[in-house]
Amino acid sequence: AQSVTQLDSQVPVFEEAPVELRCNYSSSVSVYLFWYVQYPNQGLQLLLKYLSGSTLVKGINGFEAEFNKSQTSFHLRKPSVHISDTAEYFCAVRRTGGSEKLVFGKGTKLTVNP
Amino acid sequence: GAGVSQSPSNKVTEKGKDVELRCDPISGHTALYWYRQSLGQGLEFLIYFQGNSAPDKSGLPSDRFSAERTGGSVSTLTIQRTQQEDSAVYLCASTLAGRTDTQYFGPGTRLTVL
Numbered sequence A: 001a002q003s004v005t006q007l008d009s010q011v012p013v014f015e016e017a018p019v020e021l022r023c024n025y026s027s028s029v030s031v032y033l034f035w036y037v038q039y040p041n042q043g044l045q046l047l048l049k050y051l052s053g054s055t056l057v058k059g060i061n062g063f064e065a066e067f068n069k070s071q072t073s074f075h076l077r078k079p080s081v082h083i084s085d086t087a088e089y090f091c092a093v094r095r096t097g098g099s100e101k102l103v104f105g106k107g108t109k110l111t112v113n114p
Numbered sequence B: 001g002a003g004v005s006q007s008p009s010n011k012v013t014e015k016g017k018d019v020e021l022r023c024d025p026i027s028g029h030t031a032l033y034w035y036r037q038s039l040g041q042g043l044e045f046l047i048y049f050q051g052n053s054a055p056d057k058s059g060l061p062s063d064r065f066s067a068e069r070t071g072g073s074v075s076t077l078t079i080q081r082t083q084q085e086d087s088a089v090y091l092c093a094s095t096l097a098g099r100t101d102t103q104y105f106g107p108g109t110r111l112t113v114l
Helices: none
Strands: A003-005 A010-014 A019-021 A024-026 A031-038 A044-050 A056-058 A064-068 A073-078 A087-095 A108-113 B005-007 B010-013 B019-024 B029-038 B042-050 B065-069 B075-079 B088-096 B099-105 B109-113
Touching (some): A031 A064, A044 A073, A044 B099, A073 A087, B005 B088, B029 B075, B029 B099
Parallel strands (some): A010 A108, B010 B109
Antiparallel strands (some): A003 A024, A019 A073, A031 A044, A056 A064, A064 A073, B019 B075, B029 B088, B088 B099
16 A cells, blocks of 8 residues: 655745655555645646656645655655645555555645735 | 536435435546545545446445446446435546546535435
């Protein structure tokens, strides 16, 4: 089975500051990795995904994440955040074969303050 | 184009009543997933349909929960004899055949059981 740990439930930052949202996973098989964003009262939107190849993945809205297999991590970063980035961010994994359900972390609430 | 739609957006019911939640996937998407988002448990997989294959029901929490997908398109999630712990946001997602790495989520149905 897979599991995902998002170490920070809440992250407050000031506008234009850098941010890193941490994600660690556990799996005995190879996985795909994802970050989703959920804006208030909206559904989940895919930010970026790692399937294979380069371990540095760039997504929408200036976000990027780096897959580190040895540390089983997939941390999300943005060099300069905006007020509009205030949302909840979910890290998720999925087996590369078999059942294709996503296993999510508990989420990190990012609040960007002026 | 049109995304995944879900109805109703909000549902308030009394304990013990049955409810039906509907999901319309993106046209042409062959795989459909149901997830539940609750305060205590985060985002949890419920059930997965892929084409004509038998659904993966491994995430359904009890036999009060069932789902069907008619004609390979619309899906209905039914909860019988609702309990207060069933209160949550129920999310539906769909994927295109051959591109199952990206799940597109609907806005969800917020279920409140009084």
